[in-house]
Amino acid sequence: MYLPPQFAAPHVEELHRIVREHPLGLLVTHSAGVLDANHMPFLLDTDAGSGGVLTAHVARANPVWREVGDGDAVLVVFRGVEGYISPNWYPGKQETHRRVPTWNYEVVHAHGAIHVRDDAAFVRGVVARLTRRHEAAQPQPWKMGDAPPDYIDEQLQHIVGLEIRVSRLEGKRKLNQHHQAPDREGAIRGLEAAGNTGLAEAMRSAPPWSA
Structure with missing residues (x-):
């Protein structure tokens, strides 16, 4: 991944947060x-292994689990908040017109x-943990025990588990860190007006870049 220093996210806790908040990963094999x-949605266990472990499941009909070899190197990409930035949002554009559009985003690559x-x-454990995680906010969380045991057993036969032992995490937070404060604030206000409050909050939390 191309990673200019002003956009590097070196803190592992920040990378773990992005993965947990945006668990739908892109597995590249x-x-x-x-x-x-x-x-597929992943679960991240930061206490397992030296770099953490990602677990997921795929349909048995998906050939990916037959095509990979045990221990093959893979990449999982997690994309966080993202959005278009209009140059019209920068106060500096009104003064010099020397501003261009861009796209801001957060992303994590897990190798x-x-x-x-x-x-x-x-497989049962993966499904149970995924269910507990994503049903937690429901008024009456669904659990595997709500369905007949024979039905759950049948469904589990149609999926295969995957475990990825993470060796390296890299993260990028491209959030206008290198822009002057007035332009950054203008972009944040533009995002808020457009309804992209998640990206606006991420930009507020990112410290300005100083070489």
Whole structure:
């Protein structure tokens, strides 16, 4: 990933936050000379292994779990808040007209080794944890026990677990850190007016760049 120093996100806690808040990852694999990409929600366990462990599941009909080798190097991309920045939002544009459009975003790249876990206990655990995580905000959270046991057993037979032992995380937060304060604030106000409050908040939280 191209990573200018002003946009680097070196704090691992910040990278973990982005992954947890935006868990739909893009798994990139390479097999038989062909690149493949699959989208799936991941769970991050920062206490497992030296760099943490990502777990997920895929449909048994998805060939990706048969095509990767045990321990193959893979990449998982997590995209956080993002959005278009209009030069009209910069006060400096009105003075000099020397401003251009851009796109601001947060992204995390997780590099690691993939392991296929085609066993019922592992898959059941992944589904249970994913369910607890994403049902937590519901008024009456759904749980696996709400469905008939034979139905759950049947559904679990149709999926395969994946485990990725993370060896390296890199993060990028491109949030106008290198712009002057008036232009940064103008872009933040423009985003808020457009309804993109998540990106606006991220920009407020990013310290200005100083070389």
